[in-house]
Amino acid sequence: MDILTIGIILVVLILVIVLLVFLSYYNKIIRLENRIDNSWAQIDVQLKRRADLIPNLMETVKGYMKHEKEVLENVTKARSAIMSAKTPQKNIEADNMLTGALKSLFAVAENYPDLKANQNFLNLQDELTHTEDKIAYSRQHYNDSVLSFNNTIETFPGIIFAKRMGKKEQEMLQIPEAARELPKVKF
Amino acid sequence: MAKQMLLEDHIRKNKRNTVLICTFMALLFLGVIFAFGYIYFRNPYIALIFGLPIALVYIAITYSFSVQTVLSAAKARPSNPHVREEKLLIYKVEEMAIAAGLPTPKVYVQDSDNINAFATGKKPENSVICATTGALRKLKPDELEGVMGHEMSHIQNHDILIATVTLAVVGSIALISEILFYSLFWGGAGRGRKNEGNAILLVIAILLVILAPIFSRLTYLAISRKREYLADANGARLTRNPEGLAKALEKIKNDIPRGKPKGSKTVAPLYIANPFKRQNINSIWSTHPPVDERIRRLRSM
Numbered sequence: 001m002d003i004l005t006i007g008i009i010l011v012v013l014i015l016v017i018v019l020l021v022f023l024s025y026y027n028k029i030i031r032l033e034n035r036i037d038n039s040w041a042q043i044d045v046q047l048k049r050r051a052d053l054i055p056n057l058m059e060t061v062k063g064y065m066k067h068e069k070e071v072l073e074n075v076t077k078a079r080s081a082i083m084s085a086k087t088p089q090k091n092i093e094a095d096n097m098l099t100g101a102l103k104s105l106f107a108v109a110e111n112y113p114d115l116k117a118n119q120n121f122l123n124l125q126d127e128l129t130h131t132e133d134k135i136a137y138s139r140q141h142y143n144d145s146v147l148s149f150n151n152t153i154e155t156f157p158g159i160i161f162a163k164r165m166g167k168k169e170q171e172m173l174q175i176p177e178a179a180r181e182l183p184k185v186k187f
Numbered sequence: 188m189a190k191q192m193l194l195e196d197h198i199r200k201n202k203r204n205t206v207l208i209c210t211f212m213a214l215l216f217l218g219v220i221f222a223f224g225y226i227y228f229r230n231p232y233i234a235l236i237f238g239l240p241i242a243l244v245y246i247a248i249t250y251s252f253s254v255q256t257v258l259s260a261a262k263a264r265p266s267n268p269h270v271r272e273e274k275l276l277i278y279k280v281e282e283m284a285i286a287a288g289l290p291t292p293k294v295y296v297q298d299s300d301n302i303n304a305f306a307t308g309k310k311p312e313n314s315v316i317c318a319t320t321g322a323l324r325k326l327k328p329d330e331l332e333g334v335m336g337h338e339m340s341h342i343q344n345h346d347i348l349i350a351t352v353t354l355a356v357v358g359s360i361a362l363i364s365e366i367l368f369y370s371l372f373w374g375g376a377g378r379g380r381k382n383e384g385n386a387i388l389l390v391i392a393i394l395l396v397i398l399a400p401i402f403s404r405l406t407y408l409a410i411s412r413k414r415e416y417l418a419d420a421n422g423a424r425l426t427r428n429p430e431g432l433a434k435a436l437e438k439i440k441n442d443i444p445r446g447k448p449k450g451s452k453t454v455a456p457l458y459i460a461n462p463f464k465r466q467n468i469n470s471i472w473s474t475h476p477p478v479d480e481r482i483r484r485l486r487s488m
Contacts, residue, residue, distance in 0.1 A: 035288065042285060126271070130278040137286040140427065145288070 025152075025161045032149040036170060039142040040088070046138055047082060047095055050131040054079045054098075057124045061105070064115040068108050074101040092139075092173060099132060143172045204413050205349070212356060212406045216242070219360050219399045222392035223367055238363060245362070246355040253351045254315065257307040263295040263317045272323040279332050280316050283339040286425040292316045292342060302326065302439045305458040306338040307347050314342045325442065326435055333432030334459055336422030344421060346414045357407045361400045368396065412476045419481055423488055433485040436460070440478045 054075060065072065078101045081094035106125060109115050116122075150169050153162035220238040224230055266273040277294045284291040292308065295317035302322045308314030316338050318331075326334065341347060423429035439460045461475045475481075 039288060046285075126274065126278070130282070133278075133282045134285055137282050141286055141288050 035145045039145050042138040046135045051082050060120050064112050071105050146170045146172050208410050222395040225392045242359040245359045249355040261297050263297045266294040266296045279335045283335045287339045287343050302442050304334050306341045329431040330435035333435045336425040337418050340418040340421035353407050357403045360403045364396045364400050411474045429485040429488045433482045436482050
């Protein structure tokens with residue numbers, strides 16, 4: 001074999017390796033981006049689900065809590081804020097409001113033994129707590145997904161391909177420190 | 188943020204260790220097959236033609252029956268959402284699945300007073316998580332959440348796959364060595380005597396065949412312990428609350444097991460804590476790392 005043949009083989013080999021790396025990074029970046037979209041959808045599903053549970057809760061509670069008008073109104077207000085929220089950040093603010101309103105509702109419920117014995121109420125309480133936790137975890141997963149996407153497109157060699165693909169850093173959801181603590185409704 | 192990076196480092200280190208140990212196991216496996224060929228035919232390559240397919244079929248069969256085997260050995264039943272404790276378990280599993288970004292596993296329950304839980308399944312899409320009724324009764328919500336995070340990590344890390352495949356490799360190494368050992372004993376290495384080969388090589392081959400089953404078993408246990416640490420770290424990343432799992436492990440440690448543990452010893456590595464042994468012993472023969480060390484690592488995260 002002469003030097004020319006060896007040279008050609010080497011060049012072809014290097015081209016193939018570069019192509020393979022490019023393909024795997026292209027796929028990885030697309031996959032991570034889809035994961036972000038997907039986890040956003042998951043948050044949305046959970047928020048809707050929680051909003052759907054509220055009318056049921058109000059129906060159950062109404063008969064017992066005649067003197068807690070303010071507490072009940074806050075919950076209803078927060079719910080309609082969620083329904084009308086247009087941006088992710090608005091959505092989260094409304095959801096935090098609802099979390100707070102529900103928290104005080106459940107706290108007040110402690111004073112109504114009849115209500116606390118109501119099976120329907122207990123089930124709703126469990127399910128609302130569960131959806132709250134799910135919302136917290138789906139936000140966490142959203143941020144995890146954004147983090148791994150950002151890490152991939154900002155470090156070498158991902159950064160080279162990301163530029164070519166026109167991918168930009170995505171923003172994490174701002175979750176207030178307290179929100180992580182709030183969802184734990186005591187029973 | 189600094190906290191999170193530390194967890195990521197834990198996870199990366201554990202993954203690297205697993206790869207190293209698995210490579211060692213694969214080398215051991217090939218070594219035994221070569222030794223087999225050398226002792227029998229004075230030609231290590233012949234054994235590859237016979238040994239490798241047999242071993243691979245054995246591994247495939249063990250693997251494909253793994254889920255049913257585990258569930259029936261544990262006498263686990265599907266969870267009942269009408270019982271509040273079991274409903275809350277289903278909720279926790281759903282939450283952890285969301286945190287991990289995985290499909291929700293099926294939830295099973297094992298009627299037993301001991302606190303324990305395990306995960307099984309070949310891939311995340313059809314996995315199963317099972318908890319004992321003892322765990323549901325004795326663990327607080329955040330502790331149960333820690334345990335479920337640990338199990339979800341086993342699923343996410345494909346540990347069940349690693350456990351069943353490595354166990355099958357251990358089994359086939361033992362099988363090959365046994366066949367060789369008996370035939371050497373009774374048949375005196377057949378054709379081997381006709382042409383005296385390299386005596387040193389022969390001794391090495393025989394030694395390898397004798398020691399490989401022990402080494403493969405130890406390797407398997409080392410993998411199992413590494414995966415436990417990994418699942419602890421990863422589980423803590425899912426719950427963002429290492430303390431929950433730490434408290435659960437403390438409870439498991441102080442809980443006095445009643446009655447005979449159900450389930451087969453083969454699947455002991457899948458449980459959160461070995462159901463067959465008291466936990467505090469630190470030995471190269473344990474399936475799980477010592478509980479105190481696990482708690483210490485969780486609390487330092």
